Each structure stands twice: as C-alpha cells, then as structure tokens.
Amino acid sequence: MRRNIARLGWAACLLTVVIVAGCGSSTSTTTTKSTTAKPAASSEIASIAAEVPTSVKSKGVYTVAADATYAPNEFIASDGHTVVGMDADLVQALAAVMGLKVNIVNATFDSIIPGIQAGKYDMGASSFTDTLARQKVVDFVTYFSAGTSFYTKAQGGTAVGTLASLCGHTVAVEAGTTEQSDASGQDKKCKSAGKSAVTVLVYQNQNEVNLAVESGRAQIGMADSPVAAYAVKQSHGLLKLVGQPYGTAPYGLALPKGNGMATPVLAALKVLMSNGTYMKILTKWGIQAGAISNPTINGATS
Numbered sequence: 001m002r003r004n005i006a007r008l009g010w011a012a013c014l015l016t017v018v019i020v021a022g023c024g025s026s027t028s029t030t031t032t033k034s035t036t037a038k039p040a041a042s043s044e045i046a047s048i049a050a051e052v053p054t055s056v057k058s059k060g061v062y063t064v065a066a067d068a069t070y071a072p073n074e075f076i077a078s079d080g081h082t083v084v085g086m087d088a089d090l091v092q093a094l095a096a097v098m099g100l101k102v103n104i105v106n107a108t109f110d111s112i113i114p115g116i117q118a119g120k121y122d123m124g125a126s127s128f129t130d131t132l133a134r135q136k137v138v139d140f141v142t143y144f145s146a147g148t149s150f151y152t153k154a155q156g157g158t159a160v161g162t163l164a165s166l167c168g169h170t171v172a173v174e175a176g177t178t179e180q181s182d183a184s185g186q187d188k189k190c191k192s193a194g195k196s197a198v199t200v201l202v203y204q205n206q207n208e209v210n211l212a213v214e215s216g217r218a219q220i221g222m223a224d225s226p227v228a229a230y231a232v233k234q235s236h237g238l239l240k241l242v243g244q245p246y247g248t249a250p251y252g253l254a255l256p257k258g259n260g261m262a263t264p265v266l267a268a269l270k271v272l273m274s275n276g277t278y279m280k281i282l283t284k285w286g287i288q289a290g291a292i293s294n295p296t297i298n299g300a301t302s
Contacts, residue, residue, distance in 0.1 A: 042092075042093040042094075042096035042097050042271075042272065042275075042277055043096065043097070044096060044097060044098070044099040045097050045268075045271060046099075048097055048098055048099075048264050048267045048268050048271070049097075049098055049099035049100075049264075051098075051260075051263055051264035051267065052098050052099065052100065052260075052261070052264050053259065053260040053261065055259070056100075056122065056259070056260075056261060057099075057100075059122070060101065061101050061102070061103050062095055062100040062101065062102045062103070062122050062123070063102075063103050063105060063120075063121050063122050063123075064091050064102055064103070064104045064105070064121065064122060064123040064124070064125050065104075065105055065106075065107040065111075065112045065115055065116075065120075065121040065123070065124050065125070065126065066083055066085075066087055066088065066104055066105075066106060066107070066112075066124070066125050066126040067106070067107060067108060067109035067112065067126045067205060067206075068083045068085070068106040069205040069206045069207045070085075070109075070126065070127055070206050070223075070224075070227050071085060071227065071230050071231075071234070072085055072086060072226065072227075072230045072285040072286065072287060073085050073086045073087050073126075073127045073224075073226065073227060073285075073287075074086070074087045074088055074125070074126055074127070076106065083104040083105075083106055085285065086144075086281060086282060086284075086285045086287060087125040087126065087127065088104055088125070089281045089284070089285075090125070090143065090272070090278070090281055091104060091123070091125045091253075093268075093272050093277050093278075093281065094253075094265060094268045094269060094272065097268035097271050097272065098264050098265070098268050104125070105121070107121070108175075108204055108205065109126060109174060109175065109176050109177065109204075109205070110175045110176030110204075112124040112126055112128075112254065113128075113134065113137060113138055113254060116138055116254055116255070116256055117137055117138070117256070117257075119256075122255075122256070122261070123253055123254060123255055123261075123265075124138070124253070124254035124255075125253050125254075126254075127144075127146070127224055127227070127251055128140070128251060128252055128253075128254050129146075129178045129224075129249050129250070129251060129252070129300075130142055130249070130250045130251065130252030130298070130299055130300040131178070131249075131300050131302065132300050132301075132302060134254070134300075135298050135300055137257060138254045138255060138256065138257055139254075139255045139256070139257055139258065139259075139261075139262045139297060139298055140250075140252025140253065140254055140255070140262075140297070140298055140299065140300070141252060141253045141255065141262055141265045141266045141269060141295060141296075141297055142250040142251065142252045142292065142295050142296050142297075142299040143250075143251055143252070143253060143269055143278075143292065143295055144250065144251035144282075144287075144290045144291070144292060145248055145249070145250055145251070145290050145291075145292050146224045146225050146226055146248065146249070146251060146290050147224070147225045147245035147246055147247050147248040147249070148178065148179055148182065148222055148223070148224060148225065148228075148245060148246055148247050149222070149223065149224070149225045149228035149229065149241055149243070149245045150220050150221070150222055150228070150241070150242050150243045151213065151220070151221050151222075151223070151228050151231065151232055151239050151240060151241050151242060152213060152219060152220050152221070152239065152240060152242050153213060153214065153216070153238065153239060153240075154235075154237055154238055154239055154240040157219070157239075157240060157242065158219040158220055158242070159242055159243075160220055160242055160243050161242075161243040161244065162243060162244065162246065163182060163183075163186045163246065164186070164189070165243070166183065166186050166187075166190070166198045166220065167186070167190035167193075167195040167196050167197070167198060168190075168195065168196030168197070168198075169198060169199070169219045169220055170198075170199040170201060170217070170218045170219045170220070171183045171198055171199065171200055171201065171218060171219070171220045171221070171222060172201045172203060172208075172209040172210075172212040172213055172217070172218035172220070172221045172222070173200060173201070173202055173203070173209060173221075173222050174202070174203055174204070174205060174206050174208075174209050174223075175202050175203065175204055178247070178249075179222040179223060179224075180200070180202055182222070182247070183198055183200045183222060184198075184200055186198050187199075187200055201217065201218050206223060206227065206231075209221050209222075209223070210231050210235075210239070213239065214235070214238050214239065220242075221239075225245045225290075226287040226289075226290060228241060229241065230286075249300070249302075250292065250299050250300070251290075252298075252299070252300075253265060262297045262298075263297075266295060266296070266297055269295050270295065273293065273295070278291070279291060
C-alpha cells in the first residue's frame with residue numbers, strides 16, 4: 001500500500017500540493033493526532049443518521065484512522081498536521097450525511113486494523129483492499145477500485161513486466177499491505193521454480209519505500225496504481241512506472257466487525273454517488289478512473 005528525495009525532499013513535494021493535486025495488520029501502534037480538512041458540502045439525512053448505533057453516536061466524535069503517507073489518497077497537508085486526500089474528503093462527506101462529527105488521525109498502516117479491533121478507532125479509511133482474510137476481523141464497505149503498479153528509477157532503473165519477473169530483484173513494499181503479500185508470495189514461487197529469490201524490503205510507510213527506490217537500495221517499488229502514478233508524477237523525473245498494473249480489487253472502508261455501522265455507511269455512500277459528491281471528490285484528486293457504481297458490504301472475492 002503506500003515519497004522523498006531525501007526524506008525532506010519528498011515531504012516538501014507533497015506539502016506543496018495540498019488540495020490542488022492532491023492494504024493489513026501487524027504490531028506497530030505509532031499514532032499522530034491530526035486535525036481534518038473541511039468536509040465536502042453534504043447535509044445530514046435523518047433516515048440515515050437514525051441507522052447509526054447509539055453506541056457510536058454517544059461517543060461525540062467519530063475517530064477515523066489513515067496512514068497519511070499515501071498521496072493522493074491520504075497525506076499530511078502543508079500545515080503539518082491536517083490529513084487531506086481522497087479518503088479524508090470522502091470520510092468528511094459520509095460523516096456529514098450520517099450526522100457525525102469526525103476526527104481523522106494519522107496512524108501507521110499496519111496498526112489500523114488492530115486499533116479498530118481494540119476500539120481505538122471507529123473506522124479505517126486508508127486505501128485498504130477488501131480481502132476475505134481481512135473480513136475475518138473487520139467489515140468493509142467498498143468505494144473504489146485499484147490495482148498494483150511497479151516503479152523504478154527513471155535513470156538506470158530495472159525493467160519488470162509482471163510479478164513473475166521479480167525473481168532475482170530487490171523490491172520495496174510497505175508493511176501489512178497486499179503488495180507485501182504479493183512480493184513475498186512471488187519469492188516463494190521463484191524459489192520453487194529454481195529461480196533466484198525476490199529480496200523483499202519491508203518499510204513502515206510509503207515514504208520509506210519510495211526513498212529506498214530513489215536511493216538504489218531497492219530496484220523496484222510497489223504500490224496501489226493511483227499512488228504509484230502520483231509518486232512518479234511528484235518525483236520530478238526521478239522515478240518511472242514499469243510493467244503493467246495487476247490485481248484490480250476493491251478498496252473498502254474498514255469498520256468494527258458487526259457493530260452496525262456498515263449499513264449507514266453504505267447508505268451514505270450511495271447518497272454521495274447519486275448527488276455527484278463522490279465523483280467530484282475523485283475528480284479533485286485525479287483518480288476518477290477508479291470510481292465504482294455498485295458499493296457493497298464485504299465485497300471481496302479473494
């Protein structure tokens with residue numbers, strides 16, 4: 001799932017694109033509280049607000065976690081603390097329809113689902129791929145579709161076409177993501193076929209993944225397609241996309257298993273789709289190609 005010419009360089013790139021241009025579980029629990037950007041223009045709908053469980057309403061604030069190192073989907077604005085991006089805008093609009101006050105906090109990706117399970121977060125909105133494995137511990141409401149892309153250094157980079165061509169190469173991925181699972185799985189396949197192994201370098205956030213590729217520690221980086229494309233665009237010619245995207249799958253908003261929020265979240269999302277807010281948000285961040293028209297609860301097939 002998730003920039004730096006030298007850590008500060010990438011951060012500076014992202015901080016200048018604030019609103020204009022913009023998959024997991026492990027053990028890390030580092031969290032940074034963040035204020036949130038202004039919500040999209042949406043109004044409360046009483047019938048949907050009535051579906052929100054009393055246990056959620058009584059909290060006063062609906063806490064949503066995002067790993068804000070994954071532009072343009074979620075990242076930190078130029079003020080150094082506000083979480084902005086497609087997911088942040090969508091969550092604000094959903095909360096408005098449901099009559100909830102929302103606070104989006106920045107957390108490491110692989111700590112979000114455990115945090116939901118522990119009651120620390122009410123939702124995870126962080127480009128999660130809805131998978132059957134994750135559905136064992138959280139519920140999802142699908143809202144977007146994305147594949148995985150490869151990228152490398154623009155000068156002297158490594159040409160790969162598919163997962164199978166990763167044999168013998170060093171690959172950087174973010175911890176807890178589907179990219180980590182895919183790269184590790186391909187490593188096993190390469191070894192079983194008598195080919196050179198895939199060296200998988202695992203980092204805690206996408207900033208570190210991109211830095212590993214730029215610095216040459218890794219030959220290939222992997223990220224969700226819109227994120228990889230955005231990273232390349234913001235690298236000022238240091239990175240380029242290679243190969244073909246693969247594994248298109250739905251993103252899902254992660255919710256506590258069986259807590260009753262999936263139904264009102266789905267209903268609110270359908271409202272945003274019908275009134276045009278959903279497409280306006282995606283278009284704002286240049287990722288409208290990933291729009292879906294049939295959101296569902298727990299829509300994973302694998």
